[in-house]
Amino acid sequence: MPQWRDPANHVMAKQEQPGLLIHEIGGVDGVLEGHVELLKKHFHLITMKEFLENKKRLNEKIKSVFIHECKPVIDRELLQSLPHLKVIANSGVGVDHLDLKLIASFGIKVTNTPHAVSDSTADIGMALMLASARRLVEGCQISVSPQTEHFAADWLGDEVTGATLGIIGMGSIGYKVAKRAKAFEMKILYHNRNQRKEEEEKAVGACYCEKMEDLLQQSDFVMLVVNLTPQTFRFIGKRELELMKPSATLINISRGAVVDQDALVEALQNGTIKAAALDVTYPEPLPRDHSLLKLKNIIITPHIGTATVQATRKMTEEAVANILAVLNGLTIPSEVIPIRCFREHTYALAYLL
Amino acid sequence: MEEQELPYVLIATIGGIDGVLEDHVEFLKKHFNLITMKQFHEHKSHLSEKIKAIYMWWNKPVANQELLSSLPNLKVIATGGAGVDHLDLKLISSFGVKVANTPFAVSNATADMGMALMLASARRIVEGCQIAVSPNTEYFAADWMGDEVTGATLGIIGMGRIGYKVAQRAKAFEMKILYHNRSQRKEEEEQAVGAIYCKNIDDLLLQSDFVMLCVNLTPQTEKLIGKKELEMMKPTATLINISRGLVVDQDALVEALQNGVIKAAALDVTYPEPLPRNHPLLTLKNIIITPHVGGSTTKSCRLMMENMVESILATLNGLPIPNEVNPPK
Numbered sequence: 101m102p103q104w105r106d107p108a109n110h111v112m113a114k115q116e117q118p119g120l121l122i123h124e125i126g127g128v129d130g131v132l133e134g135h136v137e138l139l140k141k142h143f144h145l146i147t148m149k150e151f152l153e154n155k156k157r158l159n160e161k162i163k164s165v166f167i168h169e170c171k172p173v174i175d176r177e178l179l180q181s182l183p184h185l186k187v188i189a190n191s192g193v194g195v196d197h198l199d200l201k202l203i204a205s206f207g208i209k210v211t212n213t214p215h216a217v218s219d220s221t222a223d224i225g226m227a228l229m230l231a232s233a234r235r236l237v238e239g240c241q242i243s244v245s246p247q248t249e250h251f252a253a254d255w256l257g258d259e260v261t262g263a264t265l266g267i268i269g270m271g272s273i274g275y276k277v278a279k280r281a282k283a284f285e286m287k288i289l290y291h292n293r294n295q296r297k298e299e300e301e302k303a304v305g306a307c308y309c310e311k312m313e314d315l316l317q318q319s320d321f322v323m324l325v326v327n328l329t330p331q332t333f334r335f336i337g338k339r340e341l342e343l344m345k346p347s348a349t350l351i352n353i354s355r356g357a358v359v360d361q362d363a364l365v366e367a368l369q370n371g372t373i374k375a376a377a378l379d380v381t382y383p384e385p386l387p388r389d390h391s392l393l394k395l396k397n398i399i400i401t402p403h404i405g406t407a408t409v410q411a412t413r414k415m416t417e418e419a420v421a422n423i424l425a426v427l428n429g430l431t432i433p434s435e436v437i438p439i440r441c442f443r444e445h446t447y448a449l450a451y452l453l
Numbered sequence: 454m455e456e457q458e459l460p461y462v463l464i465a466t467i468g469g470i471d472g473v474l475e476d477h478v479e480f481l482k483k484h485f486n487l488i489t490m491k492q493f494h495e496h497k498s499h500l501s502e503k504i505k506a507i508y509m510w511w512n513k514p515v516a517n518q519e520l521l522s523s524l525p526n527l528k529v530i531a532t533g534g535a536g537v538d539h540l541d542l543k544l545i546s547s548f549g550v551k552v553a554n555t556p557f558a559v560s561n562a563t564a565d566m567g568m569a570l571m572l573a574s575a576r577r578i579v580e581g582c583q584i585a586v587s588p589n590t591e592y593f594a595a596d597w598m599g600d601e602v603t604g605a606t607l608g609i610i611g612m613g614r615i616g617y618k619v620a621q622r623a624k625a626f627e628m629k630i631l632y633h634n635r636s637q638r639k640e641e642e643e644q645a646v647g648a649i650y651c652k653n654i655d656d657l658l659l660q661s662d663f664v665m666l667c668v669n670l671t672p673q674t675e676k677l678i679g680k681k682e683l684e685m686m687k688p689t690a691t692l693i694n695i696s697r698g699l700v701v702d703q704d705a706l707v708e709a710l711q712n713g714v715i716k717a718a719a720l721d722v723t724y725p726e727p728l729p730r731n732h733p734l735l736t737l738k739n740i741i742i743t744p745h746v747g748g749s750t751t752k753s754c755r756l757m758m759e760n761m762v763e764s765i766l767a768t769l770n771g772l773p774i775p776n777e778v779n780p781p782k
Contacts, residue, residue, distance in 0.1 A: 227578055256751050
């Protein structure tokens with residue numbers, strides 16, 4: 101595409117700019133201050149506060165919504181008050197917080213940012229597996245504890261090199277995890293809705309397990325890299341945990357609701373599995389008195405899978421590109437399409453990449 | 454074999470904080486008559502001539518002049534781990550005693566630890582875990598961020614067995630890899646991991662986002678990283694040490710971390726270990742320290758032990774010694 105034609109390079113005069121609705125700037129869950137300039141280059145930014153104060157004047161201007169940290173919340177009332185809304189662009193790949201059916205009924209497109217998140221999320225999966233196996237967090241506590249007089253010789257962790265990693269969900273993130281794990285000479289098993297092409301499997305040395313049970317029974321580390329859908333909701337429960345080796349570790353970098361948390365607590369308490377490492381829970385954060393927080397054989401990080409300067413920037417850039425494509429009638433890089441699943445009459449997700 | 458025919462091997466102790474691992478004792482007793490230091494002291498006149506080997510775990514028992522003089526028939530010291538900086542090689546050689554280490558056994562586990570520390574530091578895992586469980590946490594802040602490892606530049610100082618394995622792992626994270634070593638590696642080896650040789654260590658320090666120390670401790674590498682080297686590093690860079698504490702000038706490191714000369718450090722090794730409880734390194738926010746666990750996995754420790762047994766048996770049977778450490782010239 102010639103540079104002058106590329107929407108990303110076409111900077112409009114301010115009053116012509118399409119309106120972009122955002123939750124807020126800065127603060128706990130607002131759009132990052134460092135990204136505002138990029139957004140203002142293409143859009144007239146309108147915060148929810150401004151919108152609610154000036155609905156009549158602003159509702160015609162708003163053509164797009166930028167969702168960051170699941171905000172603003174999209175409900176029927178909001179959609180009805182935005183007659184010119186064309187696209188809701190999510191920052192991040194998961195869209196389980198959006199009612200896709202509802203949004204589609206208004207003729208509005210939804211986009212996400214699968215490319216921006218995959219490296220940093222795969223990195224976090226590896227970081228959690230290594231930190232858990234080598235007892236890194238515990239080790240740091242020992243190193244600084246006022247009680248520490250010596251380092252014990254019989255304090256050991258588990259070897260990651262050469263161990264078996266079972267990846268559940270082999271999309272772009274799962275595949276990047278496999279690439280990294282291969283360099284640690286890990287044996288890689290995977291379970292996915294569909295088997296990957298042979299060349300793709302060979303490139304990372306991954307073996308397909310059509311039955312998830314086979315993967316669970318053989319893995320030293322089980323990593324969850326699926327989307328949250330009605331099919332994956334709580335799909336790791338008591339039965340699945342019991343199928344895992346008692347020496348195995350569960351790592352979750354997808355969504356908290358993919359795991360039955362009560363079953364996980366029990367499994368960790370009883371030694372059904374050895375340990376868990378979670379970047380995601382439900383809710384986030386967990387209530388301060390939650391049982392998961394008391395366990396010794398778990399590490400939890402505060403949903404930081406994409407929390408890098410580079411990834412967050414890329415997410416905003418990818419969202420901007422998606423919005424501009426929709427508004428200019430061009431091919432949309434990452435549209436999320438709700439499809440009807442004929443057997444179950446539920447909506448699942450498909451990505452047009 | 455009958456028990457009295459098994460060779461006598463001196464160990465520090467069994468179990469406890471620095472003893473031979475209890476899980477290893479059965480295997481060891483198949484091959485050796487294990488004599489603890491306590492037993493040795495209690496029965497010196499009887500045992501001193503019988504002991505043919507020392508099985509040194511976590512650097513104990515210490516092979517000093519006194520001990521070496523009291524073991525006239527000592528043939529070999531097998532030490533666990535890759536480092537031999539704790540041994541007076543010249544002194545030991547003067548007694549005609551051989552030394553064997555276990556350079557291979559720990560290399561995977563140590564390379565894994567280097568990667569673990571780099572990822573944990575970059576992504577602020579330890580801090581993140583604290584936030585996740587803190588009674589004061591009400592929400593997770595959107596503007597809390599770490600640094601990306603994928604695509605960043607890793608500078609490996611010391612491209613031996615462990616350094617090379619680090620490079621192999623880092624390549625899968627699409628990292629740009631620079632390395633500094635006494636000698637350049639073969640071209641095929643460099644190409645296999647996409648590593649670029651920096652003959653001058655300064656070039657590596659100036660360009661790296663992560664600097665990882667994978668050298669042996671020798672007189673040449675002691676305080677290899679000091680004030681000058683830290684100042685050459687980017688202010689956004691992280692220093693990772695999986696070699697020996699003495700390779701870094703710790704006082705210079707404290708200052709560099711306090712003043713933002715470098716961004717952060719991640720150390721599996723310090724000098725001494727553990728650090729005194731009032732040491733400034735323990736109070737810094739931009740550092741993570743692990744208790745020298747680079748080789749500490751069940752699998753690697755088992756392999757170390759087996760390697761050591763093999764070296765001792767080979768020596769006592771007059772065969773070529775696997776993993777023999779050459780005495781200094």
